Amino acid sequence: MTGGARMVLHIVRKEFYQIRRDKRMLVVSIMAPVLQVLLLGYAATTDIRNSTLVVCDMDRTAESRAFVRRFTTTPYFIGKYAVDVPGEADDYVEKAKANIALVIPAGFGRKELAHKTAQVEVILDGTDANTASVLLSYATQIVASHGQSVLAGVKTVMRGGERIPRVVPEPRIWFNPDLLSSNFMVPGVVALVLMIITMTLTSLGIVKEKEIGTLEQLMVTPIKPYQLILGKLLPFTLIGFVDVAIVLAVARFWFEVPLVGSLPLLFGLSGLFILTTLGLGLFISTIAKSQQQAMLIAQFFFFMPFMFLSGFSFPIANMPQVIQVVTYIIPLRYFLEIVRGIFLKGAGLAELWPQAMALLGLGLFIFSLAVSRFRKTLA
Amino acid sequence: MTAMYRALRPIIVKEFRQIRRDPTSLGMLLVLPAAMIILVGYALDFDVKHTPLAIYDQDRTVESRAYLEKFIQSEYFDYRYDTHTYAEIEDHFLHGRAKIAVVIPVSFTRELIAGREAHVQILVDGSDANTAGQALGTAVGLTANYSSRLVAEAFARRGRGGYAPIDFQPRIWYNPDLISSKFLIPGLIGFIIVLTAVVSTSLTVVREKERGTMEQLMVSPLRPVQIIIGKTVPYLVISLVAATAILILGYLLFDVQIRGSLLLLYAAIGTIIVGALGQGLLISTITDSQQVAFMISVLSSLLPSFLLSGFIFPVANMPVVLQVLSNLAVNKFFLVVVRGVMLKGVGFEAVWPQFLYMAVFAAATLGISVVRMQKRSA
Numbered sequence: 001m002t003g004g005a006r007m008v009l010h011i012v013r014k015e016f017y018q019i020r021r022d023k024r025m026l027v028v029s030i031m032a033p034v035l036q037v038l039l040l041g042y043a044a045t046t047d048i049r050n051s052t053l054v055v056c057d058m059d060r061t062a063e064s065r066a067f068v069r070r071f072t073t074t075p076y077f078i079g080k081y082a083v084d085v086p087g088e089a090d091d092y093v094e095k096a097k098a099n100i101a102l103v104i105p106a107g108f109g110r111k112e113l114a115h116k117t118a119q120v121e122v123i124l125d126g127t128d129a130n131t132a133s134v135l136l137s138y139a140t141q142i143v144a145s146h147g148q149s150v151l152a153g154v155k156t157v158m159r160g161g162e163r164i165p166r167v168v169p170e171p172r173i174w175f176n177p178d179l180l181s182s183n184f185m186v187p188g189v190v191a192l193v194l195m196i197i198t199m200t201l202t203s204l205g206i207v208k209e210k211e212i213g214t215l216e217q218l219m220v221t222p223i224k225p226y227q228l229i230l231g232k233l234l235p236f237t238l239i240g241f242v243d244v245a246i247v248l249a250v251a252r253f254w255f256e257v258p259l260v261g262s263l264p265l266l267f268g269l270s271g272l273f274i275l276t277t278l279g280l281g282l283f284i285s286t287i288a289k290s291q292q293q294a295m296l297i298a299q300f301f302f303f304m305p306f307m308f309l310s311g312f313s314f315p316i317a318n319m320p321q322v323i324q325v326v327t328y329i330i331p332l333r334y335f336l337e338i339v340r341g342i343f344l345k346g347a348g349l350a351e352l353w354p355q356a357m358a359l360l361g362l363g364l365f366i367f368s369l370a371v372s373r374f375r376k377t378l379a
Numbered sequence: 380m381t382a383m384y385r386a387l388r389p390i391i392v393k394e395f396r397q398i399r400r401d402p403t404s405l406g407m408l409l410v411l412p413a414a415m416i417i418l419v420g421y422a423l424d425f426d427v428k429h430t431p432l433a434i435y436d437q438d439r440t441v442e443s444r445a446y447l448e449k450f451i452q453s454e455y456f457d458y459r460y461d462t463h464t465y466a467e468i469e470d471h472f473l474h475g476r477a478k479i480a481v482v483i484p485v486s487f488t489r490e491l492i493a494g495r496e497a498h499v500q501i502l503v504d505g506s507d508a509n510t511a512g513q514a515l516g517t518a519v520g521l522t523a524n525y526s527s528r529l530v531a532e533a534f535a536r537r538g539r540g541g542y543a544p545i546d547f548q549p550r551i552w553y554n555p556d557l558i559s560s561k562f563l564i565p566g567l568i569g570f571i572i573v574l575t576a577v578v579s580t581s582l583t584v585v586r587e588k589e590r591g592t593m594e595q596l597m598v599s600p601l602r603p604v605q606i607i608i609g610k611t612v613p614y615l616v617i618s619l620v621a622a623t624a625i626l627i628l629g630y631l632l633f634d635v636q637i638r639g640s641l642l643l644l645y646a647a648i649g650t651i652i653v654g655a656l657g658q659g660l661l662i663s664t665i666t667d668s669q670q671v672a673f674m675i676s677v678l679s680s681l682l683p684s685f686l687l688s689g690f691i692f693p694v695a696n697m698p699v700v701l702q703v704l705s706n707l708a709v710n711k712f713f714l715v716v717v718r719g720v721m722l723k724g725v726g727f728e729a730v731w732p733q734f735l736y737m738a739v740f741a742a743a744t745l746g747i748s749v750v751r752m753q754k755r756s757a
Contacts, residue, residue, distance in 0.1 A: 174502060
């Protein structure tokens with residue numbers, strides 16, 4: 001073994017001593033990912049099912065009841081309350097006892113039979129714009145399909161028996177047929193957790209030595225800067241991979257997210273991602289003077305924007321053009337595409353090489369930038 | 380009162396001086412709200428638009444083109460690819476280049492002219508469940524719309540006017556245009572407060588512990604309560620400034636107005652700041668290193684107020700266990716108050732239970748912190 005490698009090993013051993021001595025730190029870096037995945041996996045759900053519906057049916061005919069049944073037989077709405085006056089329905093929505101109110105005025109059934117337009121009203125609380133727009137879109141679809149079937153019935157009474165053309169959509173959902181949001185969110189959490197843990201550990205680990213003054217001591221030893229960096233980063237890389245394994249296990253076995261693609265590929269590409277996060281951690285440590293600063297920088301300049309702009313929960317295609325351009329320099333964006341692609345679509349390197357190249361490029365760039373800054377601070 | 384003030388003054392001055400000497404952190408604490416509000420206001424939109432679309436038109440007639448034009452014109456879809464096989468569609472899906480595809484069969488026009496049902500396939504990449512669900516809904520809606528027009532034309536040919544069977548009138552309260560920023564920006568206030576107050580307080584106290592200067596403060600004639608007040612007042616001021624900045628920027632940039640009482644709003648902001656400071660202090664009494672303090676702060680404040688408070692994901696959709704757990708996120712109650720006051724203009728009588736909870740939370744965290752600090756100093 002060469003002297004250089006031995007030097008690195010010494011530092012690695014020192015790091016492990018330090019990690020072992022700070023038991024709480026170790027527990028946190030193993031427990032935190034599990035907790036985060038469990039929490040995020042359950043909480044980050046965009047499924048909107050079983051919304052409470054309050055019905056005000058002032059018509060009370062077979063037709064109006066059939067119309068209401070179109071709502072209550074979907075998984076989206078539960079017909080929980082029935083009221084007699086529209087004002088009461090308003091009250092349910094206002095007090096948030098119901099998510100949506102359906103008001104059917106008297107004469108609904110008569111108009112349907114007479115081939116006249118019948119009025120229907122829904123009331124929604126728009127405060128939560130997302131929930132409201134999803135519910136509104138469900139309601140619109142139900143009303144549209146009811147309208148279609150009414151018209152289909154009309155043709156039979158038309159004289160001459162002319163047929164009426166229709167276009168019928170047949171949806172097929174690939175990769176996640178039940179549209180479970182956990183299948184989408186949980187693989188994303190894997191990426192997020194990996195980023196938070198490795199970046200935090202790296203930046204804090206180095207800044208702490210700066211604060212205590214031991215970095216000065218290391219500098220006056222014959223250890224070269226690259227050996228120091230390698231020695232400090234290797235243990236964090238190892239912890240990073242252990243976290244990947246734990247988090248993947250939770251995703252696969254607890255949340256039962258199907259892993260269609262290759263596990264070794266996932267680990268390999270995780271390595272590329274860790275290259276970028278360790279680089280960013282190192283970079284932060286060269287700017288920050290204290291651990292408090294390091295954390296503020298990491299949190300506000302990296303975690304927050306990454307979380308919002310990587311496509312973790314908000315689709316990138318929705319963002320304004322200028323901001324879409326910014327997302328290209330966010331490593332998490334590429335890793336999310338990789339993790340989700342491998343998990344759900346069984347994508348291989350043939351599909352994912354652009355993302356892998358982007359990660360490699362970003363990783364090398366960030367890393368060399370961080371290392372050169374780090375050398376300067378040491379010099 | 381004056382004696383109290385005289386005792387507190389030096390420590391508040393000291394803390395402010397320390398913050399001023401670290402302009403990077405102070406700058407971040409103040410720039411952050413502005414950056415976040417721009418991010419949230421401009422970048423984040425729940426409404427799923429511009430879903431990349433692929434088309435596989437086996438029929439290639441005027442009729443099929445007219446139907447597809449509905450998709451191409453819609454702002455909900457971005458027409459990207461004209462494909463010729465299913466394999467091509469699958470390839471676009473696998474690369475993530477398209478998320479939805481419309482397949483028109485050869486028989487499309489023939490069936491329509493014969494007055495029969497023409498079936499079109501709508502293929503969706505379901506991996507992003509939310510986008511997929513909404514895009515599918517829009518596609519089905521567009522199809523129904525197109526279909527209704529065909530029906531109306533058929534009626535017209537028979538010499539009868541077409542009619543819409545149902546006149547659908549949605550009424551949306553408080554936020555009729557369903558603008559995401561109106562929902563997110565009030566929530567952002569609580570999120571930023573919890574973030575800055577909990578993290579800053581816990582780290583500033585633990586730093587003094589790490590350096591040993593806490594001992595020095597303890598042996599001074601100051602009582603623990605005075606040390607606590609002195610150390611937290613500066614962060615109270617910073618948080619108030621940050622909250623005000625969000626309110627002003629939200630109004631100027633995104634027209635988020637305050638319908639209810641400003642006094643009530645600030646009472647809520649004040650209460651949650653005190654609660655968050657208390658939480659930060661409590662964390663600092665449990666741990667001795669900034670690394671651990673930060674991790675605990677993230678776990679107990681950042682994540683819950685991001686995930687469990689209803690800031691982005693509705694609490695009602697979560698499993699029951701998590702709904703119970705969400706009560707630990709003080710931000711959840713704050714959000715109800717802020718959204719109520721800002722968007723709906725409700726008064727104190729509608730949100731007093733949430734106020735009560737926030738007050739209890741603040742009293743509990745502060746109380747336990749003081750007791751724990753007194754024990755240490757004894």
